Amino acid sequence: MRTLLWILFYSLPLIVIIALGLRVVGQYERAVHLRLGKFIGILQPGLNFIIPFGIDRAIYVDMRTATIDVPRQDIITRDNVPVAIDAVVYFQVFEPKLAILNVQDFRQATTLYAQTLLRSVLGSHDLDEMLTARDKLNAVLREQLDKATDPWGIKVTGVEIKAVDLPEGMKRAMAKQAEAERERRAKVISAEGEYQASEKLMEAAAIISKNPTGALLRILQTVTEIATEKNSTILFPLPVEILSFLQRESREEKKEQGLEGR
Numbered sequence: 001m002r003t004l005l006w007i008l009f010y011s012l013p014l015i016v017i018i019a020l021g022l023r024v025v026g027q028y029e030r031a032v033h034l035r036l037g038k039f040i041g042i043l044q045p046g047l048n049f050i051i052p053f054g055i056d057r058a059i060y061v062d063m064r065t066a067t068i069d070v071p072r073q074d075i076i077t078r079d080n081v082p083v084a085i086d087a088v089v090y091f092q093v094f095e096p097k098l099a100i101l102n103v104q105d106f107r108q109a110t111t112l113y114a115q116t117l118l119r120s121v122l123g124s125h126d127l128d129e130m131l132t133a134r135d136k137l138n139a140v141l142r143e144q145l146d147k148a149t150d151p152w153g154i155k156v157t158g159v160e161i162k163a164v165d166l167p168e169g170m171k172r173a174m175a176k177q178a179e180a181e182r183e184r185r186a187k188v189i190s191a192e193g194e195y196q197a198s199e200k201l202m203e204a205a206a207i208i209s210k211n212p213t214g215a216l217l218r219i220l221q222t223v224t225e226i227a228t229e230k231n232s233t234i235l236f237p238l239p240v241e242i243l244s245f246l247q248r249e250s251r252e253e254k255k256e257q258g259l260e261g262r
Contacts, residue, residue, distance in 0.1 A: 020052035030096040031058040042096055061096040065157060068111050072165075073118050081127045084165040089114050089145065090158040098153030106152050110145075114159070117145055122161075130164050137161060 050056035
């Protein structure tokens with residue numbers, strides 16, 4: 001019994017050391033292992049042991065994709081238009097050693113660099129490019145940011161421009177421009193319709209002119225359509241030839257009357 005107590009007494013410090021040195025690393029994590037400030041290795045997911053009492057140190061790094069909400073940046077475009085830009089950055093750590101040893105705070109460093117890059121890249125483009133070529137600008141931002149953060153062990157998987165806020169005066173000007181463009185399109189469409197209708201009328205007139213009876217039938221059909229509307233007045237069109245004939249008859253009567261008067 002006394003021997004068992006002595007064993008427990010001497011093994012207690014070892015049990016305490018083992019308990020203090022156990023570290024559990026999650027599946028989505030990696031831990032940078034430092035011994036007396038010197039890099040030893042990377043602790044993999046599962047149960048790991050380090051020397052406690054400040055000799056060893058484990059710095060955990062999340063390997064999952066993280067997001068950075070870039071604060072709103074006031075930018076002057078290349079065509080001198082003030083805009084406010086919101087963006088979001090998607091990144092993940094691919095090398096825990098570089099993320100801990102090469103930069104003090106990789107998340108803050110990536111955020112600040114993204115702000116600077118957002119102002120410098122978008123400031124060199126026109127407003128129309130920001131509004132119409134947003135995918136292209138996102139690709140440029142992602143490529144440059146990923147290249148800059150590669151020495152930190154950071155892989156930038158995406159950069160998305162969320163919103164482009166314009167001054168109220170610019171919004172009104174763009175609304176007027178869009179309205180004028182729609183009116184122009186409407187006038188062009190109307191003119192094209194008139195042109196096509198005139199071509200069809202010309203073809204129809206050519207067909208009807210081949211047979212004089214066709215014109216009369218068309219007139220009678222028009223009168224029938226008017227009569228179905230229950231109108232009290234019907235305007236009956238007369239061919240131009242009839243008017244010319246009546247004018248000639250009137251001239252001849254006047255000439256005859258003038259001769260008889262003499």
